[in-house]
Amino acid sequence: MWIRAVERRIRADLLLGRYRELVGELQAPTVDHPSNETFQAQLMVVLYRGDALQVYARSRQALADEGLEPSQRLRWLQYRILGADGSNPPLNGLDV
Numbered sequence: 001m002w003i004r005a006v007e008r009r010i011r012a013d014l015l016l017g018r019y020r021e022l023v024g025e026l027q028a029p030t031v032d033h034p035s036n037e038t039f040q041a042q043l044m045v046v047l048y049r050g051d052a053l054q055v056y057a058r059s060r061q062a063l064a065d066e067g068l069e070p071s072q073r074l075r076w077l078q079y080r081i082l083g084a085d086g087s088n089p090p091l092n093g094l095d096v
């Protein structure tokens with residue numbers, strides 16, 4: 001329940017464009033909950049490029065360690081980041 005509340009609040013901050021404030025805040029949840037794709041996706045959006053793909057790789061490995069693959073949502077976000085022009089974080093159509 002606590003995790004869902006944090007995810008929703010972070011989503012609100014993302015929609016308000018508070019990316020810089022969220023970088024530090026999302027570090028602990030992504031480490032503490034490596035298979036929580038919402039936290040991973042939120043951090044990917046915050047970091048947007050560069051480190052974002054490292055977050056994806058780390059999440060993918062954590063999921064693989066559990067015998068799972070990243071969801072379509074996380075793979076789509078990675079694809080958008082790889083092809084993005086850098087002008088805007090890819091929030092449209094993504095429920096983070």
